[in-house]
Amino acid sequence: MKRGIAVLLSLSTLVTIAYFTATKWAIRHETLMFYDPARGNRPVEIDVAVRRDKELQANAGMIKLPVAILNHGNTVKFTEYFSWRTSSPRAVTW
Secondary structure (H helix, E strand, O other), rough: OOOHHHHHHHHHHHHHHHHHHHHHEEEEEEEEEEEEEHHEEEEEEEEEEEEHHHHHHHHHHOOOOOOOOOOOOOOHHHHHHHEEEEEEEEEOOO
């Protein structure tokens, strides 16, 4: 009985670790800085998030990646939309 519980606990732990590892590495994040020449070369920082499997398919020419712009950079940074630490939205403007 103890052996069965130990095996089940070990497998559960392994599956949990594999899940969090896969979700962390399944999406590639990259922060880019653009400069807006119409506004005195004002810096506009963006975050690009791409699913790795879709990126591989796009690089192979199988699909075209869609683009979604969530923030135009006017008054709110992309880092201020949601805080998982507080679980409450901050500074969301529509």
